[in-house]
Amino acid sequence: MATSIELVLNLRSAREWNSAFEDADGTAHWKNSAGAEECSRRLERILTAARVGGLKPQTKSRRAISSPLREDLALQEAVIARAVQFLQRRQASGAFLELEWRSLTSNTKIVEESTQESRAALKMVDELPVVAGGKGGGELRVRTVAERYLQAAGFLFDRSELVAFLAALQEDFELTNAEISALKGFLSQILLEQVAAHARKLAMPGRTSTSAQTDAATAPRLSAMIASLRTLGLTDWDKLFVEVSLCEQALSQDPARAFDKMEKAAKSDYRTAVAELARKSGESEAEVARRAVKLASQPHRGTNVRANERRSHVGFYFVGEGRQALERAIGIKDSWLVSFAKVLKRWPDGLYVVGIELLMVALLTAVVIGAEVNVPIFLVVALFLLPAAESAVAIANQLVVMFVKPRTLPKMDYSAGVPAESKTLVVVPTLLVSREQMERSVRDLEIRFLGNRDANLHFGLLTDPPDAATQFDKRDELAPECAQLIEQLNERYAHEGKGTFFLFHRDRTFNSIEKVWMGWERKRGKLLDLNNLLLGKINNFSTVAGEKSLLSGIKYVITLDADTQLPRDAGRKLVGAIAHPLQRAVVHPISNVVVEGYGILQPRVGVSIHSANRSRLAALFSGDSSFDVYTRAVSDVYQDLFQEGSFTGKGIYEVEIFQQVVERRFPSNAILSHDMIEGAYARAGLLSDVEVIDDYPSRIAAYSKRKHRWVRGDWQILFWLFPRVPDYFGNVVRNPINLISRWKILDNLRRSLTEIAMLSILVSGWLFLPGKALYWTLATLGLFVLPTYLQFTLSILRSGTAKFAARFWKEWFSDFAAANAHLLMRLVCLPQQSMVTLDAIVRAGVRMAVTRHKLLEWETAAEAESSSGKRTSPVDLYLKATPWLTIVFGVFLAVDRWESFAVAALLLLLWVGSDAFSNWLDQPLPEDGLRIGPRDEALLRTSALRTWRFFREFSNENENYLIPDILKEEGS
Numbered sequence: 001m002a003t004s005i006e007l008v009l010n011l012r013s014a015r016e017w018n019s020a021f022e023d024a025d026g027t028a029h030w031k032n033s034a035g036a037e038e039c040s041r042r043l044e045r046i047l048t049a050a051r052v053g054g055l056k057p058q059t060k061s062r063r064a065i066s067s068p069l070r071e072d073l074a075l076q077e078a079v080i081a082r083a084v085q086f087l088q089r090r091q092a093s094g095a096f097l098e099l100e101w102r103s104l105t106s107n108t109k110i111v112e113e114s115t116q117e118s119r120a121a122l123k124m125v126d127e128l129p130v131v132a133g134g135k136g137g138g139e140l141r142v143r144t145v146a147e148r149y150l151q152a153a154g155f156l157f158d159r160s161e162l163v164a165f166l167a168a169l170q171e172d173f174e175l176t177n178a179e180i181s182a183l184k185g186f187l188s189q190i191l192l193e194q195v196a197a198h199a200r201k202l203a204m205p206g207r208t209s210t211s212a213q214t215d216a217a218t219a220p221r222l223s224a225m226i227a228s229l230r231t232l233g234l235t236d237w238d239k240l241f242v243e244v245s246l247c248e249q250a251l252s253q254d255p256a257r258a259f260d261k262m263e264k265a266a267k268s269d270y271r272t273a274v275a276e277l278a279r280k281s282g283e284s285e286a287e288v289a290r291r292a293v294k295l296a297s298q299p300h301r302g303t304n305v306r307a308n309e310r311r312s313h314v315g316f317y318f319v320g321e322g323r324q325a326l327e328r329a330i331g332i333k334d335s336w337l338v339s340f341a342k343v344l345k346r347w348p349d350g351l352y353v354v355g356i357e358l359l360m361v362a363l364l365t366a367v368v369i370g371a372e373v374n375v376p377i378f379l380v381v382a383l384f385l386l387p388a389a390e391s392a393v394a395i396a397n398q399l400v401v402m403f404v405k406p407r408t409l410p411k412m413d414y415s416a417g418v419p420a421e422s423k424t425l426v427v428v429p430t431l432l433v434s435r436e437q438m439e440r441s442v443r444d445l446e447i448r449f450l451g452n453r454d455a456n457l458h459f460g461l462l463t464d465p466p467d468a469a470t471q472f473d474k475r476d477e478l479a480p481e482c483a484q485l486i487e488q489l490n491e492r493y494a495h496e497g498k499g500t501f502f503l504f505h506r507d508r509t510f511n512s513i514e515k516v517w518m519g520w521e522r523k524r525g526k527l528l529d530l531n532n533l534l535l536g537k538i539n540n541f542s543t544v545a546g547e548k549s550l551l552s553g554i555k556y557v558i559t560l561d562a563d564t565q566l567p568r569d570a571g572r573k574l575v576g577a578i579a580h581p582l583q584r585a586v587v588h589p590i591s592n593v594v595v596e597g598y599g600i601l602q603p604r605v606g607v608s609i610h611s612a613n614r615s616r617l618a619a620l621f622s623g624d625s626s627f628d629v630y631t632r633a634v635s636d637v638y639q640d641l642f643q644e645g646s647f648t649g650k651g652i653y654e655v656e657i658f659q660q661v662v663e664r665r666f667p668s669n670a671i672l673s674h675d676m677i678e679g680a681y682a683r684a685g686l687l688s689d690v691e692v693i694d695d696y697p698s699r700i701a702a703y704s705k706r707k708h709r710w711v712r713g714d715w716q717i718l719f720w721l722f723p724r725v726p727d728y729f730g731n732v733v734r735n736p737i738n739l740i741s742r743w744k745i746l747d748n749l750r751r752s753l754t755e756i757a758m759l760s761i762l763v764s765g766w767l768f769l770p771g772k773a774l775y776w777t778l779a780t781l782g783l784f785v786l787p788t789y790l791q792f793t794l795s796i797l798r799s800g801t802a803k804f805a806a807r808f809w810k811e812w813f814s815d816f817a818a819a820n821a822h823l824l825m826r827l828v829c830l831p832q833q834s835m836v837t838l839d840a841i842v843r844a845g846v847r848m849a850v851t852r853h854k855l856l857e858w859e860t861a862a863e864a865e866s867s868s869g870k871r872t873s874p875v876d877l878y879l880k881a882t883p884w885l886t887i888v889f890g891v892f893l894a895v896d897r898w899e900s901f902a903v904a905a906l907l908l909l910l911w912v913g914s915d916a917f918s919n920w921l922d923q924p925l926p927e928d929g930l931r932i933g934p935r936d937e938a939l940l941r942t943s944a945l946r947t948w949r950f951f952r953e954f955s956n957e958n959e960n961y962l963i964p965d966i967l968k969e970e971g972s
Helices: 004-011 014-020 032-050 062-092 099-105 108-122 141-152 159-169 177-203 210-218 222-234 237-244 246-251 264-281 285-297 305-311 323-329 336-346 348-371 377-403 435-450 474-496 522-534 570-578 616-621 632-642 655-662 674-682 700-715 739-767 773-797 800-804 806-828 830-851 861-867 874-896 898-912 914-922 934-954
Strands: 130-132 138-140 424-431 457-464 501-505 509-511 516-518 543-545 556-559 594-596 600-607 651-654 684-694 724-726 732-734
Touching: 032 141, 032 159, 062 099, 062 108, 062 138, 062 177, 099 108, 099 177, 099 222, 108 177, 108 222, 130 141, 138 141, 141 159, 141 177, 159 237, 177 222, 177 237, 177 264, 237 246, 246 264, 246 285, 264 285, 264 323, 285 323, 305 594, 336 348, 348 377, 348 632, 348 739, 348 773, 377 632, 377 739, 377 773, 424 435, 424 522, 424 570, 435 457, 435 474, 435 501, 457 474, 457 522, 457 570, 474 501, 474 543, 501 522, 522 556, 522 655, 522 674, 556 570, 556 655, 570 600, 570 651, 570 684, 600 674, 616 806, 616 914, 632 684, 632 739, 651 655, 655 674, 674 684, 674 739, 700 739, 700 830, 700 874, 700 914, 739 773, 739 830, 739 898, 773 806, 773 898, 800 806, 806 830, 806 898, 806 914, 830 874, 830 914, 874 898, 874 914, 898 914
Parallel strands: 424 457, 424 556, 457 501, 600 684
Antiparallel strands: 130 138, 501 543, 509 516, 556 651, 600 651, 724 732
């Protein structure tokens, strides 16, 4: 094994060493043989300093250590700032500045960045070991290490020397990953102390002691300090970290050969897990990593190749199911309390459901006790069960967010490009309805491509013609035109070699049940047909445009809706996530569903700014998950607690696995909302740190139509709550999905009934419930607002010291006002939305049990948006009927139940005005609300003028019309 000196000498040639120690003015510290001799002595001093002992960690209060360091840093910053101000004033007056002082005034940005780096390091103080010494009886070990290196190096930073110093240092003990990460900041702080020592002569004239003057005279030159700060700032610390961290070197031996190719965030999560295990076990971080590598390298007894691949990755033992095996291997012994908590975590689904049931019982009990009259318990339970369940679920989700630490899924780093073995196709299933819609679909596909260019990322439209009475009509002429547009895109971008375009178009087939010509099984059928084509089985497409040879070897498919945007590089991130070894889907040999890893990954879905600004409704509710019952927030809870997300039709899946677990599993002409059930079979995971952008309905009618379609789809998978379910062949087979997947289905059904239940309670309380109508009204509204108010109360309790800042309360009151506006809008829409969901439930029930027709009735989001207000639908009728029904009911109350009418008057008034209010919500945002103030306008105009002047001055023929990257103003 090479010595530390040999390591350094191998790293750099003599010429490089000579240039490394030149001053800012170009003068070398040594030349020829004298330089080589000085180099050798310098290295010896550095390596000798590395081998000095006394760095054994001790138990000391870190607060007593960190506070003086923060105070010293603030003082150094103030001293340097005063010196710079003094020098700039002299320079402005025409005085000549020596080279040393000019190096300070011209490098204020470097000083500022170094200060920020130091502050960031001090924030890690709780993770850093402490040794004896320092002002408070102890000192951070990493700071001692930084001081020893810089003192031995004469405060002249050199990367290769530091690597050799740390290599020699770790022959006796191992630095933690946190120490190596923080080392850059502490090196910066010590160098800043030297800069401040020089600056103090200007900042505090006459207050510098004789000894300090002598030290300053013998200290390294200021320009050398600035140069060291500059070199340190330009050092790629991530690469240096890999070189010097013994833990990192152990992890790089990952048998799956995945760790080195992972994203930085994923590596950081692994390091955090290693540090936690090291603290609990008393072992070094490097030893913990070696034990994990050893476990991953062992022969695995299972016969499932994919399961063995997951267990051959070190992450399986840090953040996966193999963590307990690693804890046993390093000798961690848990207390009885921790052991009990781990037992509970093994059955999170049961714990979650039982917790919701207990909350429901508590809420129902409170309602009964508060009534102060004899009320049949069964009646209270029947009426309040669903609203109490709504509140209980929301409260349980808030508690999960509080106590369960969120964990992002690890990803491979494909920022440089998707490898050939992970070749991916991005498809947009859609209908070819009109020429305008077809051209827009092609243009949107091109936009997605432009933000995600990659040689192994291809893009395609997956199309059907709309339903028709005959197999072919005039709209079938759109397919050849679309194919021509796709080929034009290929011609335009073929020379770049950064992905290609495809069109996959099917002809209609006759549906004997619906008595109509349509695309088989709509979107679900298109994806199944595409998978068969990619797997080389069968081609059910009448038109395939694009280079067909590129379809061979496609492993993943990203499916998006027609109105879904794919942000820049989101495609690579999705592929990098599903290609990670821990996401490798493992299919159960008997049930044929994914039981480990993920067959589908669902990204977070955001709302486009454009759609959010189209109307008051979209602006108010685009970010609110309570109005839209298909909330994204619950998916986060599912992922954090159960390691499963909810598939909503936008995501990435592995072609072979997806086809294996969902092909010929479900009855035909029966499933409308297939995403939820497919996610249950293929096991969907949520990628909370990857986002796609979707449109939001701009009209109440469009929103209600979408909701009507979703509710019908949810009720059509009702059978998957039971032990046995229908299959593709008409048989009744064992239901293979797990408890939490069934809970998701039940929870969607429960939510679709909640508005109906709330309206029923209010009407019942006003008409016939015993006791006062006011109590039943307040009890109902109390359950309605409880989760929201509890959430804001908990936010105050969890805010810590932030609650003493004005900014916290400003944001709190803003969010609280918005939340109350959301509650008000849900209350105004209650009767209309209740009728919409009741209609959807009844239609689904009748069609499933009686007619067996129109189970696949479907309207795209674009069609719902464009048809709103153009033709009358049940949704529009309910919206128009709500005020009149409310008036009739109000008249009855006023005549027969005057006391109840007085209580209900305010709500009745809101419902009478619901139609007018909905029309107001449908209107675009007023331009007055978007106008900027005079100060902001002046700021924008000034910035625009300065930018224009900059380009006018520097973008000229002499500069080849290229503006400079860096401009140094005279006197700066």
